[in-house]
Amino acid sequence: MMVGNNSYIGLSERTNEEGANQMISILRHYGMNGIPIKMHEMLHLKTGLSYIENNYLMITKEFLNEPTFQQFKQLEVSSEEAYAANSVWINDRVLVPQGFPNTKALIESAGYETIVIDTSEFRKIDGGLSCLSLRF
Numbered sequence: 479m480m481v482g483n484n485s486y487i488g489l490s491e492r493t494n495e496e497g498a499n500q501m502i503s504i505l506r507h508y509g510m511n512g513i514p515i516k517m518h519e520m521l522h523l524k525t526g527l528s529y530i531e532n533n534y535l536m537i538t539k540e541f542l543n544e545p546t547f548q549q550f551k552q553l554e555v556s557s558e559e560a561y562a563a564n565s566v567w568i569n570d571r572v573l574v575p576q577g578f579p580n581t582k583a584l585i586e587s588a589g590y591e592t593i594v595i596d597t598s599e600f601r602k603i604d605g606g607l608s609c610l611s612l613r614f
Contacts, residue, residue: 483509535550571592573593
């Protein structure tokens with residue numbers, strides 16, 4: 479997850495410390511930082527949180543007490559709507575998966591305009607909005 483010059487790298491079954499260290503080495507070469515985050519429940523870091531600009535972080539229970547994320551304004555996504563923590567900020571709007579009205583309202587209460595996207599077919603294979611996005 480990129481926030482400015484920082485990339486937060488989830489340590490899970492798919493990315494171990496050696497992989498994270500290799501990524502951090504590459505990032506440093508380009509004047510950026512890498513910050514490893516140990517994960518216990520989720521397979522992907524951005525499954526449980528998303529940066530939506532202006533220092534706001536969509537965040538689920540697993541990451542609420544992570545000291546690294548205390549610097550952000552946290553929008554806590556309930557366990558019932560955890561899938562919607564994987565929302566995507568693009569061009570001053572936040573793309574939110576369909577079917578999560580409380581998370582949509584939470585995002586809007588922080589002053590963002592939302593666009594609801596039907597991801598029902600992608601959810602069948604555990605695909606989220608960030609998985610479907612190519613952004614530069």
